[in-house]
Amino acid sequence: MHQPVGADEAATWTTPIGGEPVRIPATIDGVREALGGDPQRLAEFEAEIGAAPADRLHLVVARWSLSTTAADEEDDAVVARLRVGDFTGCVPQAPDAGAA
Secondary structure, three states: OOOOOOOOOOOEEEEEEOOEEEEEEOOHHHHHHHHOOOHHHHHHHHHHHHHOOHHHHHHHHHHHHHOOOOHHHHHHHHHHHHHOOOOOOOOOOOOOOOOO
């Protein structure tokens, strides 16, 4: 019998949020389950994932997976800090390295 692609792999990704490793869904079904308590967000996800080109599916899954965590709030806090000129923790770029 044919096994689905990735059936033997973990169905989650691990990413640091707030300095701690957090497991997030790495499948469309996993994101659906994580969003299940919010019908409006689930509908938005379904519309986006249904229209996503195949080569971008992983990006859509990752963004929606992260949206089920505190990652957005953490990102907003970092951006706010950078906007006021606080570059604590940033790595300076070598002058001859060019723009990132």
